[in-house]
Amino acid sequence: MNNKGKPSKYVSIRTDITALKEQEEQAKYQAYYDELTGLYNRRYVQENFDKIIQPLLDDKQRKNGLAVCLVDLDRFQQVNDWLGQRAGDELLAMLGERFRHAIQVMAHFQLAARFGGDEFLLLLAGDNHRKLAGCLNRLARIVFALFNYQGQTIRLSFKVGASFYPQDGLNYDELVTKGDIALYQARESGQDLVIFDAALGEKLERQIEVERRLRQALDQDRLSMVYQPQYHLTSRRLAGLEALLCWQDDQLGPVSPVEVLQVAQNAGSLARLDEWALDRACRDLLFLRQHALPFRRVAVNLSPGFFARQDARDIVQGILQQYGLTGHDLELDEELMNTLTRYWI
Numbered sequence: 001m002n003n004k005g006k007p008s009k010y011v012s013i014r015t016d017i018t019a020l021k022e023q024e025e026q027a028k029y030q031a032y033y034d035e036l037t038g039l040y041n042r043r044y045v046q047e048n049f050d051k052i053i054q055p056l057l058d059d060k061q062r063k064n065g066l067a068v069c070l071v072d073l074d075r076f077q078q079v080n081d082w083l084g085q086r087a088g089d090e091l092l093a094m095l096g097e098r099f100r101h102a103i104q105v106m107a108h109f110q111l112a113a114r115f116g117g118d119e120f121l122l123l124l125a126g127d128n129h130r131k132l133a134g135c136l137n138r139l140a141r142i143v144f145a146l147f148n149y150q151g152q153t154i155r156l157s158f159k160v161g162a163s164f165y166p167q168d169g170l171n172y173d174e175l176v177t178k179g180d181i182a183l184y185q186a187r188e189s190g191q192d193l194v195i196f197d198a199a200l201g202e203k204l205e206r207q208i209e210v211e212r213r214l215r216q217a218l219d220q221d222r223l224s225m226v227y228q229p230q231y232h233l234t235s236r237r238l239a240g241l242e243a244l245l246c247w248q249d250d251q252l253g254p255v256s257p258v259e260v261l262q263v264a265q266n267a268g269s270l271a272r273l274d275e276w277a278l279d280r281a282c283r284d285l286l287f288l289r290q291h292a293l294p295f296r297r298v299a300v301n302l303s304p305g306f307f308a309r310q311d312a313r314d315i316v317q318g319i320l321q322q323y324g325l326t327g328h329d330l331e332l333d334e335e336l337m338n339t340l341t342r343y344w345i
Helices: 018-032 042-056 059-064 076-083 085-105 129-143 172-189 198-219 257-267 270-290 304-308 312-322
Strands: 066-073 109-116 119-125 147-149 152-154 158-165 193-195 224-231 238-249 253-255 298-302 330-336 339-344
Touching: 018 042, 042 109, 042 119, 042 172, 066 129, 066 172, 076 085, 076 152, 085 109, 085 129, 085 147, 119 129, 129 158, 129 193, 158 172, 172 193, 172 198, 198 238, 198 257, 198 270, 224 270, 238 257, 238 270, 257 270, 270 298, 270 304, 270 312, 270 330, 304 312, 304 330, 312 330
Parallel strands: 158 193, 238 298, 298 330
Antiparallel strands: 066 119, 066 158, 109 119, 147 152, 224 238, 238 253, 330 339
């Protein structure tokens, strides 16, 4: 201040925040983009879904509708096992480039995002199977053409599960959930494209309920076995019994062994079911012998995965010892491609 009380000098302090802004932009990129492919990630699509689709729904596109497609690469893990993870990463990076190119040259292709692993989300204009199939066929020619990696030619294929806006839902959760259901069915059936419908939802609800009830049945020992006799072909004498799974649920009614095995496999419960079957068959054989029914042997059907377990022998020996049985009392059957392989302990 001068002698008149007025400012005579000014002092300014400035800070260069360029680095801070760059850090903010980098953090934003990492939050919303997949580093490997350069595509949007799941978080971006989930948090911005309404903003993404709103510009796409002009009059023309509203008439055509919008397809939300969940895409899963076929046998991608085999590529990683064959050529190594680095090769898999480079293939995913090339896929990202091809998806971005396809968006530029295809009017109906609106967005691609990597949801993780070998799963992607695509937004395409269309409201029925025919239109969507045609669009995906063109997309496949652009994106999934042959790849060349260090002299190795690689062909990738894919499975697609799709839901439609607005028929199947109006928000991210509804549309992606139904797309996931359709994708699950595509994997199970081997179809390239499955579009969600109500029957698929009912099938999934049934599977979830059977899984839940099966866990309870195993916890509470509410499964049972039925036994059919086995005879020697020449002497026609009784040789033993074959144990067959039987489940009569209070709410579901009778559940077929085929459905039980499929559900157990999908739910990761096959190992537990195998152990239960072994224990129950040996327990029942001991009970029959204690009641003067001298059956020589019981045959038990087990999943192929049981025989690959490192602890399979220990499990069998432990159960046999628990009931005072020997290896001569038990036959293990493994069914592979409709061929029955028998193991005598």
